[in-house]
Amino acid sequence: MIGKLDETLDFQASALKLRGYRQQLLASNLANADTPNYKAVDFNFAESMKAATSAPGGQVAPAPLQITSPAHLRGIASAPPGVRVQFRGALQTSIDGNSVDLDAERAQFADNAVRYEAAVRFLNGQIRDLTTAMKGE
Amino acid sequence: MSLFNVFEIAGSGLSAQSQRLNVVASNLANAESTTGANGEVYRARQVVFSTTSVANAGAESSGVRVSGVIEDQAPLRRQFDPKHPMADAQGYVTFPNVNVVEEMVNMISASRSYQTNVDMMNTAKNLLLKTLSLGS
Numbered sequence A: 001m002i003g004k005l006d007e008t009l010d011f012q013a014s015a016l017k018l019r020g021y022r023q024q025l026l027a028s029n030l031a032n033a034d035t036p037n038y039k040a041v042d043f044n045f046a047e048s049m050k051a052a053t054s055a056p057g058g059q060v061a062p063a064p065l066q067i068t069s070p071a072h073l074r075g076i077a078s079a080p081p082g083v084r085v086q087f088r089g090a091l092q093t094s095i096d097g098n099s100v101d102l103d104a105e106r107a108q109f110a111d112n113a114v115r116y117e118a119a120v121r122f123l124n125g126q127i128r129d130l131t132t133a134m135k136g137e
Numbered sequence B: 001m002s003l004f005n006v007f008e009i010a011g012s013g014l015s016a017q018s019q020r021l022n023v024v025a026s027n028l029a030n031a032e033s034t035t036g037a038n039g040e041v042y043r044a045r046q047v048v049f050s051t052t053s054v055a056n057a058g059a060e061s062s063g064v065r066v067s068g069v070i071e072d073q074a075p076l077r078r079q080f081d082p083k084h085p086m087a088d089a090q091g092y093v094t095f096p097n098v099n100v101v102e103e104m105v106n107m108i109s110a111s112r113s114y115q116t117n118v119d120m121m122n123t124a125k126n127l128l129l130k131t132l133s134l135g136s
Helices: A002-031 A045-054 A102-135 B002-029 B100-132
Strands: A041-043 A085-087 B045-053 B062-071 B077-080 B092-095
Touching (some): A002 A102, A002 B002, A002 B062, A002 B100, A041 A045, B002 B045, B002 B062, B002 B100
Antiparallel strands (some): A041 A085, B077 B092
């Protein structure tokens, strides 16, 4: 029973996690809008969402990086499993090698924030439905 | 939690952009300074931005920092003014190579970027607060 309850909320929970991560990537793009040679990054949300929800148990465990020397990168598993971060194709390249299009990034940032909030509302609705069913009023 | 990293990233952006604004202010204030602190003519300064890693944010997303301040090596402006106390033997005064128009553009750009970072922080804050009230 608990497993089923968990599964109900799992989809929106993964969506929330991915939206949160995308917000972080877009923030990085916006903060580095004036940094020479910075390349804008993003990921395919639909693809990552499919990977996150289709795996057994809902979650793919991230492969740990083997560290054999202190100079090796820690490889902090910040990206949620199933996410493939890619460089964004630049619409207009600038002479300093920066590929951030401020307008496009801002639009994406606002869009992603709204979708994050939508996921929060869906989750809220589901929780409300479940509590209503439990109370039996 | 990814949204907390947005605060760190936007915070790094805020400090970098305000440092850029500082440099612009210094350039504009000294646009006519014929003598700098080191006895030489003031030269326009520019900040250099570079990415910086944010703790717990991973390698894909990064903040921004000022990695250095460079002095503009463009030729200094020379103006004929024999009555000026700093005039040389030929009657020319050497002024800083500050381009006021360029600096104003730089200032507007820095202020816009600063605003963007503030907006980012606000959005992240709102989203986090909404998430905190989940299920209530």
